Amino acid sequence: MKASYVRTLTRHIHVYQSKNLSKEFLNVVQCHDLLQSLGFIKQTQSGLVHWLPLGLRTLNKISNVIKKHIEQNGMAQEVSLSLLSPKLLWESTGRWKNGELFKLKDSKGSDFCLAPTCEEEITTLIGSYISSHKDLPLTVYQIGRKYRDEKRPRGGLLRGREFLMKDAYSFDKSKQEAMETFGRMNETYDLIFKDLRVPFVSAWADSGDIGGDMSKEYHFMHETGEDTVLKCSSCGHVSNVEKCSSYPEETNQHNGDVNVRYALNIERDTLICLYYPHNRTLNWNLVLDALDHDVDSTLVGESNEKVLDLFHAGKNEDDMMFSSVVRIMDCRLNSRSNYPDFPLKQYLKNNFSQLDDVTLVDAEENELCGACEEGKLSGARSIEVGHTFYLGQKYSKPLKAKFTAKDNTEQFCEMGCYGIGVSRLVGAIAQVTRDEMGLRWPRVIAPYEISVCSAKQDNLCEQVEGLLQAWKSETWVNRDDKSNLGRKIATSHSLGIPICVIVGKREWPHVEFEVRAPFMGDSWRGALQEKGESWDWTCESAGSEHVQRHKVHKDHLKDVVGVILTDM
Structure with a gap:
């Protein structure tokens, strides 16, 4: 990270600290404002943001987690579609009248929209390439910007007018095969969200404007969420209130x-x-x-x-x-x-x-589950972060995406579509994991995994940087000479960097570091019990439930940091 950016970032922190940055203040400040003040994003106007270096690193890391699982075992191939989509396609599916489309005309007077989703474009594209049942099944995906003319953007990254989304689309020969693809994609989503290390639930949901006969939503449970998810105490059925009886x-x-x-x-x-x-x-x-x-x-x-x-x-x-x-x-x-x-x-x-x-009305807590008629329903507010749909032939028929079957008859493709709000995930995870000290990212998406803080830049600091060489690209060294050590540590914790290594002559050759990652496992405790004495490694509370303080001999700093990071 360049020094000029660090100085700008630190000035933002100083502004908030000069306003008595107390736990009470951090508890009430809006998450979107917190992301701005810490230098992750900059809002230009309602619903629109610029992504700054820290935010872009987190955004790209979420994209990489998604790509890893989507491409695993040949699940899908990546494409990148134009976001300028002609009116004719959207009229074919009856969606041109959607009031949330950004519509525009080119110099010839032709009508286009900025795509909020790409069912029309992908169906037309794939339809032009497939001709035989041998061309199927096929699943493609992309990660790119989408646009929605939200009349009242709110929640910062949770409901913007421009957003980054992963959208995938599947094409199959039969409903049975399409449902199998739908099931495999939902299994893939489970792996993606498990990798993000934030507790989630999947719930049966209403398909809404996208259409189709079946869909599932993925949610983080949080009291600030706009959705309500209901769960049965007996059969365990989970659904959005719109699909719950x-x-x-x-x-x-x-x-x-x-x-x-x-x-x-x-x-x-x-x-x-x-x-x-x-x-x-x-x-x-x-x-x-x-x-x-x-x-x-x-x-x-x-x-x-x-x-x-x-x-x-x-x-x-x-x-x-x-x-x-x-x-x-x-x-x-x-x-x-x-x-x-x-x-x-x-x-x-x-x-x-x-x-x-x-039953004709929205379900409420403590009523009997409509699925089993035995258990009671419990509800909680949630933030939706992903949605999968079985579409059937809703788009393939009007857009004529068809193929020749084995019996030489022409049939329309059975489709599914699958979305994850990538930029929405940044806002949602920040909201769910934040605390009185600031942000608290899971390791896999933190802008940096390690920070190095020292009172001044000297030989000891350089030695510690060398000991952490294995994580060079994931280590941020705070070189701001206008901040004292305490301010640097506070900055690291506010940014949500999982490990803050503290360099000082008083403890040398021992090195202190503080751990601030949410949802850690417990395997590191076994390593501490087994190796603590030989590595001269101790652990104690740092006076906060969200911070652990470790001390280790410099010769084993790399070993202990490796153990801790593996457990995050």
């Missing part, structure tokens, strides 16, 4: 007001009346499941008045009498509940049906 311990107990939402079936010849408690939130995924997906999902966001107008359109009073109506009753309701007026004045009972005792 639940039942009350006692059904038919709601005697209060009832809300109703109207919907139409796909043919738009049946009125669907959805009744649920007024103090709960209707869950459209549960509605779709209850009606075997025979619901016109394009009307989900429309008002009751609009749905009724569409149902009445082109019908006279006699026609309305013969209209088909289905009432869906949430299992919490009973005959004494306060129902709103029925929307039709006349109807034939033969065309009227009712479905009782289904």
